[in-house]
Amino acid sequence: MSAVSDVVCHGRFPAPVRAPELEILIPAYNEERRLSHTIMALAGHLRRRRINGSLRVIDNGSSDRTAECVDRAAAAGAPVTVTGCSRRGKGAAVARGMLTSTARWVGFCDADLATPAEAVDDALAELRAGRQVVIGSRRCEGAELQLRQPFVRRVGGAGFRLLARRYSGPVTDTQCGFKFFEAQAARAVFSQVKLAGFAFDLEVVSRARTLGLSVVEIPVAWRDQEGSTFRLVADGRKVAGELWRLHREVPTAGRIRRHALRAAA
DSSP states (O other): OOOOOTTOEEOSSOOOSSOOSEEEEEEESSOTTTHHHHHHHHHHHHHHTTOOEEEEEEEOSOSSSHHHHHHHHHHTTOOEEEEEOOSOSHHHHHHHHHHTOOSSEEEEEOTTOOSOTTHHHHHHHHHHTTOSEEEEESSSTTOEEEEOOOHHHHHHHHHHHHHHHHHHTTOSOSOOSEEEEEHHHHHHHHTTOOOOSTTHHHHHHHHHHHTTOOEEEEEOEEEOOTTOOOOHHHHHHHHHHHHHHHHHHSOOHHHHHHHHHHHHO
């Protein structure tokens, strides 16, 4: 099956007349095996909690039946559509969704639903309380790791966190695929995001801090899912390249603090 066009946003049923209060984006590349479960789990939670929300899959050039999974879920009653994104990379898919959302609040989660749907409640509570950026964390107090990552990914993650500290500031987990935003904050952040690969989450956090947005971490339950293709050497080189690009374009945590002190003086 061919990939979904950038301009396509479809489902079997028309979009609701009333814009959703919350939109959850699901970036997906060849996710036909697990996407249906994720959509139905999220849709069921929105329905049970009576949240005025919708789902949108951002198809990142899939060659499988990812888009058909969305149509089947919509036919079964799930409030879901699909939008295409031809630029490769999860960061590109998320940015496309964020910049085209019309909801009051918008967030994204991974297609494998490593963070359960129930975490949406905590994120939404923070947004309703006035927070502009809500970041799911597997490392802050109260987080629960139900199944740890393989050793290679843990080694890669530890090295990345060490290098990322200068950009992440007090944020303990930049890479968890569960982040939510107030709409204007999302547009401000993602209109500046350049990276599309593994380090894009770090850029999002760093951009939010540079813009002076209110950022909060919430503890999440997290379970590693099968299907990762991370390679320590090959992918590590790509990440190093992205970090170098980030270094040239985004202020470090230390520079942000210095700018804030000068502004307050």
